[in-house]
Each structure stands twice: as structure tokens, then as C-alpha cells.
Amino acid sequence: MRTGKEIMKDVLSFKECEPTPYWLMGLEYANWGMSPKLDEYYKSDSWRKRFNSCINGGHVGYYNDVPQNGFVRDTFGVLLQLGNITHIADTVLKEPDLSGFRFPNPREMADWDGLNRQIEAHRDCFQAWGLALGLFERGWHLRGMENLLADMVEEEQFVHDLLDGITKVQLEFIDKLYECSPIDAIFGGDDICDQRSVIMGIERWRTFFKPRLKQVVAHAHKYGLPYIMHSCGNVLPIVDDLIEIGVDVLESLQPEAMDLTALKQKAKGRLALIGGMGVQKMMFFGTPDEIRSETRRLKSVLGDGGGYVLATSKNLETEPVENAAAFIETILE
Numbered sequence: 163m164r165t166g167k168e169i170m171k172d173v174l175s176f177k178e179c180e181p182t183p184y185w186l187m188g189l190e191y192a193n194w195g196m197s198p199k200l201d202e203y204y205k206s207d208s209w210r211k212r213f214n215s216c217i218n219g220g221h222v223g224y225y226n227d228v229p230q231n232g233f234v235r236d237t238f239g240v241l242l243q244l245g246n247i248t249h250i251a252d253t254v255l256k257e258p259d260l261s262g263f264r265f266p267n268p269r270e271m272a273d274w275d276g277l278n279r280q281i282e283a284h285r286d287c288f289q290a291w292g293l294a295l296g297l298f299e300r301g302w303h304l305r306g307m308e309n310l311l312a313d314m315v316e317e318e319q320f321v322h323d324l325l326d327g328i329t330k331v332q333l334e335f336i337d338k339l340y341e342c343s344p345i346d347a348i349f350g351g352d353d354i355c356d357q358r359s360v361i362m363g364i365e366r367w368r369t370f371f372k373p374r375l376k377q378v379v380a381h382a383h384k385y386g387l388p389y390i391m392h393s394c395g396n397v398l399p400i401v402d403d404l405i406e407i408g409v410d411v412l413e414s415l416q417p418e419a420m421d422l423t424a425l426k427q428k429a430k431g432r433l434a435l436i437g438g439m440g441v442q443k444m445m446f447f448g449t450p451d452e453i454r455s456e457t458r459r460l461k462s463v464l465g466d467g468g469g470y471v472l473a474t475s476k477n478l479e480t481e482p483v484e485n486a487a488a489f490i491e492t493i494l495e
Contacts, residue, residue, distance in 0.1 A: 163214065165286040165287070166183075166214070166215070166216035166217060166218070166286055166287035166288040167286065167287070167288050167346060169183045169216040169288070170183070170216055170217065170288035170346070170347075170471075172468070173216075173434055173468065173469055173470065173471055174388055174410065174411070174434055174469075175468070176430075176431050176434070176467060176468040176469040177468045178465065178466075178467065178468040179465070179468065179470075181495075182461040182465050182470065182471075182472050182493075183216045183470075183471045183472065184213075184215060184216065184471060184472040184473060184493050185215050185216060185217040185436060185471050185472075185473040186213060186215050186473070186474075186478070186490070186493075187215075187217075187219075187220070187473065187474075187477050188220075188477045188478070189210075189213075189215070189478065194477075195477050195478055195479040196478040196479060196480075196481065196483065196486050197210075199483040199486070200483060200486060200487065200490075202483075203483045203484070203487055204487075209490070212494060213490060213493065213494060215287065216287060216288055216471065217287055217288045217289075217290055217436075217471065218280070218281065218284035218287035218288070218289055218290070219287075219288075219289060219290030219291050219292075219347070219349045219390075220291065220349065221291075221292055221293065221294035221295070221349065221351070221392075222271075222272045222273075222277055222291060222292075222293065222294060223237055223268075223271035223272045223293045223294050223335065224236055224237065224294035224295065225237060225242065226270075226271070226272075226273070229244055232244050232245065233251060236303065237266050237271045238254065238265070238266055238300065238303065238304060239254045239266075240252070240253060240254055240303045240304060250303060250306075253303070253304060253305060253306045253309075254304050255304045255305045255324075258305070258309075258313050258316075258317040258320040258321075259320070260320070260323055260324060260327070265327045265328070265330065265331050266331065268293075268331050268332075268334040268335040268337075268338055269334075269338050271293070271331075271335060272293075272335075272338075272339075274338075274342045274343065277291065277342075277343055278342070278343055278344075281343060281344060281345070288346045288347065289343075289344065289345045289346045289347070290345070290346065290347040290348070290349040290390050291339060291343065291345050291347075291348070291349055292335075292336075292339070292348045292349040292350045292351070292390075293331075293332055293335045293336075293339075293350070295352075296350060296351050296352025296353070296354070296375075297325055297328050297329065297332070297352055297371050297374055297375065298310075298352050298353070298354050298361075298362070298371060299352055299353055300328050301321070301324055301325060301328060304324070305324070311361075311362055314362055314366050314370060321370055322370070325370060325371070325374055326374070328374075329374045329377060329378065332350075332378050332381075333377065333378065333381050336348055336378070336381050336382060336385070336387075340385045340387070345387065346387070346388075347382075347387050347388045347389070347390050347410075347411075348378075348382040348387050348388070348389050348390065349390045349392065349413075350378060350382075350389060350390065350391055350392070351390075351391050351392025351393055351413070352371070352375070352391070352392075352393060353392075353393060353394050353395065354367060354371065354393060354395075354397075354400075355393060355394065355395030355396050355397050355400075355419070356395050356396070356419075357395050357396055357416070357418060357419040358395075358396060358419075359396050359399050360399060360400060361395075364399055364400060367400065368403065372403055372407060375407060375409075376407035376408065379407055379408045379409055380408065383408060388410035388411060389408065389409055389410050389411070390410065390411040390412075390413055390436070391404065391409045391411065391412055391413065392413045392414055393412070393413075393414055394414050394416050394419070394475070394476070395416060395419050395420075396416075396419040396420045397412065397414075397420065397425075398420045398421070398424060398425055398428070401425065401428045401429060401433065402428065404433065405429075405432050405433050409433065410433070410434060411433070411434040411435070411436060412429065412433055412434075412435055412436070413435075413436040413437055413473075414436075414437045414475045414476070415435055415436070415437035415438040415464075415475055416437075416440060416442070416475045417438060417439075417440040417443075417444070417475065418440050418442045418443055422438055422460075422463065422464060423463055426463060426464050426466065426467075429469070430466070430467045430469070431467060431469070433469070434469040434470065434471075435464055435469060435470050435471070436470075436471040436473050437471075437473045437474065437475045438460045438464055438472065438473070438475065439453075439456065439457065439460060439472070439473065439474045439475060439489060440474075440475055441474050441475055441476045441477075441478070441481060442475075444456055445474060445478070445481045445485050445486070445489065446481055446482070446485075448485065449485075450484050450485060450487070450488035451488075453485050453488045453489050453492070454488050454489075454491075454492045457472070457488075457489055457492040457493065458492060458495075460472055472493060474489070
């Protein structure tokens with residue numbers, strides 16, 4: 163059996179792969195998301211031995227402290243309320259002013275020994291890891307969404323200074339990650355889009371975020387590491403920009419937000435793709451037969467010309483177990 167590292171080498175070279183490679187993020191862990199439900203559905207955990215996700219990875223460095231009564235502070239000091247959806251209970255930057263604020267030390271932001279144990283447990287997989295939250299997400303966690311968007315109009319220099327600080331943390335985190343862990347790619351990302359388009363507008367994204375993302379991508383490339391960008395929503399309006407600054411792989415591919423056929427036409431031979439199976443609609447409300455049909459369609463359309471890894475647009479967690487089983491079984495046809 164070919165290793166995930168070998169498979170991803172072909173994906174990144176835009177070679178057509180048969181069978182279509184896939185990534186079932188998190189299902190390799192016994193108590194993660196859908197895994198216990200699938201154990202019950204199949205009446206054993208033997209289903210795990212049937213699939214071979216080519217990638218092992220995720221985002222680290224979100225928070226390190228032990229939650230207390232459902233609350234915890236992230237690595238930048240923001241108070242989070244944990245739950246099915248994490249909420250920001252209290253921001254750090256009440257005003258557009260960085261005086262007195264200290265950015266965290268990237269070397270202290272992750273459990274490096276724990277990360278390396280996860281990597282060792284799946285050593286044949288392509289290892290894609292990165293710092294949790296991108297430039298925009300980290301910025302609005304610190305300042306608040308509405309405040310940061312207003313600051314882009316009224317306090318431009320503050321936004322530049324804030325993003326410069328976050329970028330520096332990201333660059334130094336890549337340094338530490340490369341130094342401490344045997345990784346194959348940087349798995350970054352930033353939810354910069356809603357289901358219509360770019361949240362802050364395309365031109366403001368190009369002003370504030372594109373040049374800094376280019377720095378981060380170039381820093382990954384300095385170490386010979388491809389850059390995988392996670393982004394939900396309608397990313398189609400800035401796909402050419404992402405290709406221009408060197409992003410190697412786009413992950414999520416939310417079908418409820420954009421035309422995946424049009425995305426493939428833009429990306430073919432230029433940008434590898436991971437994802438495409440929608441969890442907002444299809445995996446929740448589709449029938450098993452509809453899910454089988456959509457899985458085969460994604461293999462055909464997005465796999466054309468290579469550069470594609472089949473996956474759900476978000477982790478499988480609370481969907482009907484019959485639908486998750488139909489997806490997995492069709493992957494393995």
C-alpha cells in the first residue's frame with residue numbers, strides 16, 4: 163500500500179490518482195467526532211482498518227490552559243466559552259491601541275511532545291500542521307469582529323500594526339514547528355469569507371491581509387514546505403490572488419457557498435484542492451444514495467487533471483451515522 167506521503171507527492175504534482183485519495187480528518191482518533199457512532203453502527207471498530215487517510219494534521223496552539231467551568235483563555239489571552247461552538251466571552255483589545263499588549267511567545271504556544279506523539283502514531287501519513295487561527299480570525303478574536311472591521315476604515319495604522327504582530331507570531335511558530343516536528347506541510351488558514359464573498363471586501367483583504375499571507379507562505383516555502391490554506395465560505399473571488407502569492411493547496415471547498423466546478427476550472431494545474439463534500443446540507447439532509455452519488459461526482463469533477471483529495475468541508479461530528487457510513491463506503495469503492 164502506498165503511503166500518504168507518496169500519494170500527496172503525486173497530488174501536489176497534479177498527477178491523477180486512482181483511487182482518489184481522501185482525508186477523513188479526525189476519524190483516526192477513537193473518541194473523536196463521528197468515530198464512536200461508527201463503531202456502534204458497524205458493531206466494532208474494524209471499519210477503521212479499511213481506510214487509509216493520506217493526511218494527518220490539524221491546527222494547534224489555540225489554547226493551552228485547562229478549561230474551568232467551560233471557560234479558558236487562548237494563547238493570546240482571549241477568554242473563550244467552550245461548547246459545540248466556541249464563543250468569545252471577553253476580548254483583550256478594548257480600544258484600537260496595542261500599548262501594554264504583549265504578543266505570545268510562539269515557542270510556548272503548543273504541546274510539542276504531544277504533537278510529536280500524534281505524528282509518530284501516523285508516521286506514514288503526510289503530516290500537515292499549523293497554528294490555529296489566521297490573521298483575520300486572530301485579529302477579530304483580540305478586538306471583536308465589528309470593531310476590527312470598523313478599524314479597517316477608521317484606524318488603519320492600528321490594523322497594520324496588529325496584523326504585523328500576528329504575522330510575526332505566525333512566522334516564528336513555523337520556525338519552531340519545523341525545528342521540533344517532522345512535518346511535510348504547513349496547514350494554515352483563515353476564515354476570511356462568508357457564503358457570499360470576502361467578509362471585509364476584496365480590496366481591503368488585498369490591502370491588509372494578502373501581503374502578510376504572502377510572507378507566511380514564503381516562509382513555509384523557505385523550509386521546502388507546501389502551504390495548505392483552510393478557508394470556509396466563498397473563496398472563489400480571490401482564488402487567483404491565492405495562486406499568485408504561492409498558496410499550494412486550498413482546503414474546505416464549501417459547496418453551499420461556491421460553484422466547485424468553476425473553482426476546479428480556475429485551480430486546475432495551479433492549485434491543489436482538498437474537500438468538497440458539504441456538511442451544511444448534503445451530509446445532514448441528503449439520503450445515503452444522494453451522498454453516494456455526490457461522492458462519485460466529486461471524484462470525477464474535482465479529480466479531473468489531478469491535484470485533488472476528497473474530504474468533507476468540515477469534520478464529521480453530528481451528522482446521521484448512516485450518511486457518514488455511505489460517504490466512507492463510497493470512498494472505498
